Amino acid sequence: MEVVIRPDGEDIAGIVADVFERLLTDRPDAVLGLATGSSPLAVYDELVRRHEADRITFARARAFMLDEYVGLAADHPERYRNVIERAFTGRVDFPPDAVHGPDGAATDIPAACAAYEDAIAGAGGVDLQLLGIGSDGHIAFNEPGSSLASRTRIKTLTRQTREDNARFFGGDPDAVPHHCLTQGLATIMSARHLVLVATGPGKAEAVHHLVEGPVSAMWPATVMQHHPRATVLLDPAAASRLQLAGYYREVYASKPDWQVL
Numbered sequence: 001m002e003v004v005i006r007p008d009g010e011d012i013a014g015i016v017a018d019v020f021e022r023l024l025t026d027r028p029d030a031v032l033g034l035a036t037g038s039s040p041l042a043v044y045d046e047l048v049r050r051h052e053a054d055r056i057t058f059a060r061a062r063a064f065m066l067d068e069y070v071g072l073a074a075d076h077p078e079r080y081r082n083v084i085e086r087a088f089t090g091r092v093d094f095p096p097d098a099v100h101g102p103d104g105a106a107t108d109i110p111a112a113c114a115a116y117e118d119a120i121a122g123a124g125g126v127d128l129q130l131l132g133i134g135s136d137g138h139i140a141f142n143e144p145g146s147s148l149a150s151r152t153r154i155k156t157l158t159r160q161t162r163e164d165n166a167r168f169f170g171g172d173p174d175a176v177p178h179h180c181l182t183q184g185l186a187t188i189m190s191a192r193h194l195v196l197v198a199t200g201p202g203k204a205e206a207v208h209h210l211v212e213g214p215v216s217a218m219w220p221a222t223v224m225q226h227h228p229r230a231t232v233l234l235d236p237a238a239a240s241r242l243q244l245a246g247y248y249r250e251v252y253a254s255k256p257d258w259q260v261l
């Protein structure tokens with residue numbers, strides 16, 4: 001796992017946008033894995049800026065979202081399909097039907113989850129997966145206790161996650177859906193490059209487990225320690241509980257030019 005500690009979210013967004021830009025330059029039809037939540041927003045803004053400056057096109061790219069709430073109306077502003085369109089995909093040039101997400105309105109949930117796995121596999125798998133992390137260590141919506149071998153399925157959100165996400169639902173944790181569909185940990189691990197962004201003191205404990213803790217379903221993001229190409233970008237607050245922070249800074253500062261993220 002490569003750990004990069006940078007001064008702030010803006011700086012991190014620039015580095016992550018470079019990873020997207022390099023990939024799309026090499027492979028215009030790349031398959032991108034998109035995350036919702038506030039952590040990736042600065043990245044999306046930077047990608048939109050580069051798109052507007054004619055540096056990046058998504059015209060041949062495809063995208064798969066990580067997760068979706070169950071039971072929100074199609075036009076609900078917090079439905080992740082609508083969130084990602086507002087935050088990113090609707091602001092750039094993805095072709096129609098190139099952006100996919102689990103179907104939180106499906107009547108046959110197991111079939112919808114299996115179809116989503118098939119769609120990802122059918123696209124050739126995800127090349128670059130952007131991730132945030134929940135304060136309880138979840139990635140996508142894989143809450144503590146999630147099987148490290150899990151695939152797309154329905155999950156029940158923890159009270160902590162509903163409290164964290166209440167800010168998007170008028171401050172009321174009870175207005176946050178109890179259920180979601182989420183890519184499993186094994187689904188996420190199948191992506192060829194994982195890039196996780198975490199900022200702020202609220203992420204310090206989860207980041208401490210993610211980077212330096214033992215791999216455990218109790219802190220689901222720790223499964224990323226098994227990934228051959230995982231990059232974790234942190235601001236100083238999110239990195240504040242890392243024992244080897246000085247070493248990670250040194251590694252990044254002395255990175256050979258040819259060795260990009």
Ligand SMILES: N[C@@H]1[C@@H](O)[C@H](O)[C@@H](COP(=O)(O)O)O[C@@H]1O
Binds near residue numbers: 040066131133134140
């Ligand atoms: N399902 C999403 C995750 O994909 C996200 O990474 C996480 C952190 O969100 P934020 O970036 O807003 O802190 O929680 C949400 O519930």
